Amino acid sequence: DADVTQTPRNRITKTGKRIMLECSQTKGHDRMYWYRQDPGLGLRLIYYSFDVKDINKGEISDGYSVSRQAQAKFSLSLESAIPNQTALYFCATSDPPLSDTQYFGPGTRLTVL
Amino acid sequence: GQQLNQSPQSMFIQEGEDVSMNCTSSSIFNTWLWYKQDPGEGPVLLIALYKAGELTSNGRLTAQFGITRKDSFLNISASIPSDVGIYFCAGRERSGGSNYKLTFGKGTLLTVNP
Numbered sequence: 001d002a003d004v005t006q007t008p009r010n011r012i013t014k015t016g017k018r019i020m021l022e023c024s025q026t027k028g029h030d031r032m033y034w035y036r037q038d039p040g041l042g043l044r045l046i047y048y049s050f051d052v053k054d055i056n057k058g059e060i061s062d063g064y065s066v067s068r069q070a071q072a073k074f075s076l077s078l079e080s081a082i083p084n085q086t087a088l089y090f091c092a093t094s095d096p097p098l099s100d101t102q103y104f105g106p107g108t109r110l111t112v113l
Numbered sequence: 114g115q116q117l118n119q120s121p122q123s124m125f126i127q128e129g130e131d132v133s134m135n136c137t138s139s140s141i142f143n144t145w146l147w148y149k150q151d152p153g154e155g156p157v158l159l160i161a162l163y164k165a166g167e168l169t170s171n172g173r174l175t176a177q178f179g180i181t182r183k184d185s186f187l188n189i190s191a192s193i194p195s196d197v198g199i200y201f202c203a204g205r206e207r208s209g210g211s212n213y214k215l216t217f218g219k220g221t222l223l224t225v226n227p
Binding site: 004035040041042043044045048058090092101102103104105106107 | 119122146148153154155156157158161201203214215217218219220
């Protein structure tokens with residue numbers, strides 16, 4: 001079974017719609033992250049959470065919001081989707097301080113028409 | 114924000130050849146990580162480096178943490194078709210108190226011709 005799961009895996013939506021992407025983990029990690037991946041741009045951090053009560057903006061948070069419902073759950077929302085938010089979205093977890101390596105989910109491919 | 118320069122952007126090689134890619138940063142990092150992403154999947158950690166000068170191997174993969182702490186390289190020896198994918202470097206720098214964030218390179222797309 002996968003340690004980090006994302007739902008849905010694929011989503012097509014229309015401009016202006018509200019979308020929620022969900023991430024769950026069974027690794028018991030406190031830290032969770034949302035990234036977006038665009039061709040040629042690598043992975044860019046949207047939001048991160050170091051515990052349930054801690055939410056921080058990443059480098060490209062505009063147009064996105066997040067909710068950390070529990071240690072194991074971290075959701076990403078697009079309040080009003082726009083076409084340039086079409087991308088591959090990844091959730092990740094990590095467990096410091098001995099090792100801050102991040103473990104990624106399988107990704108959600110989002111298309112905004 | 115912090116940026117990593119990863120090169121080359123892409124490589125097209127023959128099976129059996131060795132591969133080398135690297136990342137450089139203008140800032141000092143405390144950790145260097147190398148990930149591989151297969152098509153349709155999330156990145157998977159290959160090698161983690163925690164000390165300047167550290168040289169670590171994982172099968173046919175070898176990575177080094179640069180002495181200056183501003184660079185790292187990844188070598189793949191005797192490439193095989195399943196090495197195809199995107200390879201990302203990532204660096205961790207101290208970011209206030211005990212909270213750390215990773216910065217990712219833009220990736221190296223590797224294609225291996227059988």
